[in-house]
Amino acid sequence: MKRASKIFTACTFLLLYVPLLVMIVFSFNSGKSTANFQGFDLRWYIELLSGGAMLDALRNSLVLAVLAALISTVLGLVAALGIFKMKNRYLKATVNSVTNVPMMNPDIVTGVSMLLFFVFVGTTLGYTPYRNFFTVLIAHVTFCLPYVILSIMPKLHQMDKNLTEAALDLGCTPMGAFFRIEFPAILPGILSGFIMAFTLSLDDFVISNFTCGQGFQTLPVYIYNMIKKRVTPDVYALYTIIFLLILALLFISNMLEARAEELNDPYSKKNIAARKAIAAGENPKNVNQSLQKSTKSSLLVKIVAGVTACVLVVLSVSSIFVNTEDEYAWVEYIETPYAGTTLYVYNWGEYIADGSDGSMDLVRVFEEMYDIDVVYSTFDTNEKLYSDIKSGAGVYDVVIPSDYMIERLLKEDLLQPINTDNLKNYHLVDDRYKDLYYDPTNSYSVPYNVGMVGIVYNTAMIDEKDAEKASLSILWDGKYKGNILQFDGPRDGFATAQILLGIDLNTHDKADWDRAYRKLIEQKSVFQGYVMDQIFAKMEGESAAVAPYYAGDCLSMMEENENLAFYYPVEGTNIFVDAMCIPKTAQNVGAAELFIDFLCRPEISGQNMNALGYSTPITAAKDYMDPEMVESELAYPSEDVLVNATSYAYLPEEIVQLVESLFQEATKLIN
Amino acid sequence: MNKRTSIGARLMLAPHILWCALFIVVPLLFVVYYAFAEFGSDGSLVGFTFRHFGDVFTDGDYLGTFGSSLLLALVSTLICLLIAYPTAYCISKMKAHSQRMMVILLMLPMWMNFLVRTYTLTQLLDNNGLINRFLGLFGIGALQFLGTPTAVVLGMVYNYLPYMILPIYTVMSKLDHRLIEASSDLGANSFQTLTRVILPLTVSGVISGITMVFVPSISTFYVAKAMSNGSISLIGDIIETQFGTLNYTMGSTLSFILMILILISMFVMNKFDKEGNGGVVA
Numbered sequence: 041m042k043r044a045s046k047i048f049t050a051c052t053f054l055l056l057y058v059p060l061l062v063m064i065v066f067s068f069n070s071g072k073s074t075a076n077f078q079g080f081d082l083r084w085y086i087e088l089l090s091g092g093a094m095l096d097a098l099r100n101s102l103v104l105a106v107l108a109a110l111i112s113t114v115l116g117l118v119a120a121l122g123i124f125k126m127k128n129r130y131l132k133a134t135v136n137s138v139t140n141v142p143m144m145n146p147d148i149v150t151g152v153s154m155l156l157f158f159v160f161v162g163t164t165l166g167y168t169p170y171r172n173f174f175t176v177l178i179a180h181v182t183f184c185l186p187y188v189i190l191s192i193m194p195k196l197h198q199m200d201k202n203l204t205e206a207a208l209d210l211g212c213t214p215m216g217a218f219f220r221i222e223f224p225a226i227l228p229g230i231l232s233g234f235i236m237a238f239t240l241s242l243d244d245f246v247i248s249n250f251t252c253g254q255g256f257q258t259l260p261v262y263i264y265n266m267i268k269k270r271v272t273p274d275v276y277a278l279y280t281i282i283f284l285l286i287l288a289l290l291f292i293s294n295m296l297e298a299r300a301e302e303l304n305d306p307y308s309k310k311n312i313a314a315r316k317a318i319a320a321g322e323n324p325k326n327v328n329q330s331l332q333k334s335t336k337s338s339l340l341v342k343i344v345a346g347v348t349a350c351v352l353v354v355l356s357v358s359s360i361f362v363n364t365e366d367e368y369a370w371v372e373y374i375e376t377p378y379a380g381t382t383l384y385v386y387n388w389g390e391y392i393a394d395g396s397d398g399s400m401d402l403v404r405v406f407e408e409m410y411d412i413d414v415v416y417s418t419f420d421t422n423e424k425l426y427s428d429i430k431s432g433a434g435v436y437d438v439v440i441p442s443d444y445m446i447e448r449l450l451k452e453d454l455l456q457p458i459n460t461d462n463l464k465n466y467h468l469v470d471d472r473y474k475d476l477y478y479d480p481t482n483s484y485s486v487p488y489n490v491g492m493v494g495i496v497y498n499t500a501m502i503d504e505k506d507a508e509k510a511s512l513s514i515l516w517d518g519k520y521k522g523n524i525l526q527f528d529g530p531r532d533g534f535a536t537a538q539i540l541l542g543i544d545l546n547t548h549d550k551a552d553w554d555r556a557y558r559k560l561i562e563q564k565s566v567f568q569g570y571v572m573d574q575i576f577a578k579m580e581g582e583s584a585a586v587a588p589y590y591a592g593d594c595l596s597m598m599e600e601n602e603n604l605a606f607y608y609p610v611e612g613t614n615i616f617v618d619a620m621c622i623p624k625t626a627q628n629v630g631a632a633e634l635f636i637d638f639l640c641r642p643e644i645s646g647q648n649m650n651a652l653g654y655s656t657p658i659t660a661a662k663d664y665m666d667p668e669m670v671e672s673e674l675a676y677p678s679e680d681v682l683v684n685a686t687s688y689a690y691l692p693e694e695i696v697q698l699v700e701s702l703f704q705e706a707t708k709l710i711n
Numbered sequence: 712m713n714k715r716t717s718i719g720a721r722l723m724l725a726p727h728i729l730w731c732a733l734f735i736v737v738p739l740l741f742v743v744y745y746a747f748a749e750f751g752s753d754g755s756l757v758g759f760t761f762r763h764f765g766d767v768f769t770d771g772d773y774l775g776t777f778g779s780s781l782l783l784a785l786v787s788t789l790i791c792l793l794i795a796y797p798t799a800y801c802i803s804k805m806k807a808h809s810q811r812m813m814v815i816l817l818m819l820p821m822w823m824n825f826l827v828r829t830y831t832l833t834q835l836l837d838n839n840g841l842i843n844r845f846l847g848l849f850g851i852g853a854l855q856f857l858g859t860p861t862a863v864v865l866g867m868v869y870n871y872l873p874y875m876i877l878p879i880y881t882v883m884s885k886l887d888h889r890l891i892e893a894s895s896d897l898g899a900n901s902f903q904t905l906t907r908v909i910l911p912l913t914v915s916g917v918i919s920g921i922t923m924v925f926v927p928s929i930s931t932f933y934v935a936k937a938m939s940n941g942s943i944s945l946i947g948d949i950i951e952t953q954f955g956t957l958n959y960t961m962g963s964t965l966s967f968i969l970m971i972l973i974l975i976s977m978f979v980m981n982k983f984d985k986e987g988n989g990g991v992v993a
Binding site for chain 1: 736815937959969
């Protein structure tokens with residue numbers, strides 16, 4: 041019985057730890073994949089140490105956690121004292137209940153309620169963005185309060201009131217009595233409340249997700265955005281470091297606690313031995329001294345503490361040492377009236393050359409060139425971009441939406457015209473990408489990227505004959521049951537079905553959408569699931585055989601697994617143009633125009649497209665690209681493929697709602 | 712004794728009451744407002760209505776999602792309890808320093824970001840993930856772990872297990888083991904000791920644990936989508952989508968219903984907690 045329960049406990053811990061151990065191992069992966077281990081490399085740790093958006097998010101989280109913990113501890117202490125002294129029982133119960141609401145309520149309801157509140161406040165007071173550092177701070181303090189109060193209250197109850205009375209009798213002022221008697225007595229509760237608040241704030245994701253905005257992202261929110269695009273092992277590296285640090289801290293505090301307990305326990309071995317020694321005639325003073333010495337931190341604890349301290353120091357100053365300043369020393373500085381200002385950019389995730397894999401960090405280059413600080417945020421769908429801009433949750437100077445979303449933004453008057461006279465490189469944009477349907481006057485957008493959807497498949501898992509057919513129908517092929525993936529997004533998901541059925545991607549006919557919906561339901565019997573970010577891991581790790589996805593990302597996957605290949609379906613596909621726009625609410629139009637112009641430079645666009653694997657709308661950029669890339673059928677498909685490609689157009693509101701609800705139905709629980 | 716609260720106490724309470732009113736009560740009132748409000752096509756307030764609730768309760772999809780969320784949360788909580796109880800007991804019988812070590816090992820995963828933890832779990836369980844590749848060494852074909860409701864339950868259990876073990880362990884560690892000895896001295900077998908001595912004494916820990924697992928399980932998002940390969944959306948996912956697409960009314964309606972659902976569950980559970988000790992375990 042005993043052994044069985046021990047094995048059971050061991051299994052439980054195994055369940056908890058195996059995924060964590062896998063995470064640690066993969067943090068040393070030389071490749072980008074989290075599914076394919078390609079070799080041992082420290083690259084992610086080095087990249088981590090040289091700073092970047094993730095470390096910024098970590099810094100944000102830490103600063104926020106410290107502030108939130110401090111404020112909630114102070115507020116909580118005062119509140120606990122007040123509640124403790126309340127005489128009216130019913131009022132006391134009410135205050136307690138209200139305080140505990142954030143604790144009892146699911147995080148999502150708390151988060152959502154705060155979002156609504158801040159939107160209202162923002163709209164009435166007329167400031168934007170509605171969600172920023174202060175909103176997150178307020179939200180965090182609010183949900184930490186009940187925990188702080190709950191930590192302090194028991195200590196208040198346990199406190200001996202007689203001591204306070206005695207102190208007052210002996211002439212102490214009430215204030216003095218508080219600081220000398222009560223405060224020390226409840227200090228453990230205050231400390232544990234503070235630590236609890238710090239922990240909760242640091243780890244909170246749900247509430248932060250609804251209250252974060254404009255430029256300020258906490259680490260969990262940053263990770264959530266990354267998880268929606270592609271997870272790279274740098275997250276693993278960060279959490280491995282955190283894991284080891286927490287392990288060390290817990291170990292140290294544990295040892296210290298054990299020593300303290302040993303000292304206080306009259307029956308502990310050390311104390312018994314000490315008493316024996318005194319009884320045998322040794323000098324009590326010496327015995328006491330050696331007792332204190334032996335219970336001081338052992339060597340092991342000292343080593344662990346020392347190493348931890350070193351690691352923390354290294355982490356905080358590392359960005360100074362692993363400095364990439366010299367890397368960009370070649371960048372010529374250009375004088376403009378906008379030097380020293382800040383530019384807010386909102387782009388798709390992983391959609392600009394950022395220095396990884398030998399590419400150039402274009403944002404850094406821009407910052408060096410013009411001395412403008414860029415706050416770079418990412419979004420994962422056009423719809424998110426739309427709701428962020430429309431709701432005022434974010435204020436950006438440059439946004440990069442897709443064609444149909446630009447159409448919608450224009451119709452709702454959310455963009456401002458771009459003065460192309462200020463853009464020196466605008467004339468280099470290929471004529472084919474000017475005067476497009478979504479921006480007929482060509483005054484509100486500058487093309488950034490052209491891409492298409494294609495099929496990526498595993499040559500080892502798919503029959504050559506089926507691959508040669510180059511058809512969309514492979515996604516419905518029962519032969520590959522359980523190995524087929526589908527887009528987890530309404531428009532892209534429906535598009536695959538619509539093209540196969542020959543339906544117009546932009547039909548307003550509800551019956552057409554219904555047909556496409558039924559085709560999607562048909563697919564459910566053979567597919568594996570709806571994916572966006574997981575597709576990288578699944579295709580690279582060979583857990584799936586075939587999927588539709590964006591060409592540039594397919595290229596990225598193919599780099600991680602040589603079994604992967606690509607084709608454009610003969611029935612046609614979706615072509616999209618992502619373009620740079622300036623929202624009406626932009627604060628720094630001058631710098632925005634500089635940034636847009638910068639990205640139109642042939643050498644910059646070439647670098648960018650080289651890294652991304654998409655087509656560039658700047659013909660001259662081809663001179664700066666890898667010849668392989670220029671020749672590639674994937675990045676620069678032939679005319680017959682292009683002719684069959686359709687763009688998404690803006691759909692009227694009721695169709696949008698229909699599409700969303702149909703897609704939601706398709707993803708409901710299978711019973 | 713003075714029956715009225717002192718001025719000092721009132722002064723101390725004032726900022727707290729202000730904070731609670733402003734940042735707890737008012738935001739929740741907004742949820743209620745949006746749940747009942749009706750907006751015209753131009754976005755202005757038209758009136759108040761029960762229509763949204765009617766829409767939810769007559770729509771099979773929403774009801775189904777609420778039902779599935781409830782079911783999966785209950786199953787996950789139950790499984791957590793079944794795993795946690797013996798584990799907690801086993802730990803509480805270990806030597807003191809081993810116990811401390813175990814508690815540390817339990818707390819560590821809680822510090823890891825839940826998104827990262829869930830993601831690594833999906834990597835392990837994927838069709839060609841490590842577990843399947845390991846089984847493949849023995850010639851066992853690829854088992855499909857992901858993509859089913861069971862996978863979602865596994866994901867939830869994996870994430871919330873420590874939250875169930877810790878409160879139960881805390882209560883068990885304070886158990887006077889002499890009571891158990893006494894019980895067997897008086898002739899009770901193991902089962903009777905369990906049900907008549909240990910169980911009643913550890914009820915408050917169990918209630919704590921259930922609260923800390925059930926509430927997140929029913930309202931979580933991402934776990935369901937990740938573990939089910941995107942084919943299952945729970946109520947948390949839907950609420951997130953609604954707010955993401957600026958559909959505040961439906962999102963608030965669903966949130967309101969979720970809140971009431973949880974309040975009812977809490978009320979039911981409090982009936983079991985006679986000691987009134989339910990609360991947070993630090």
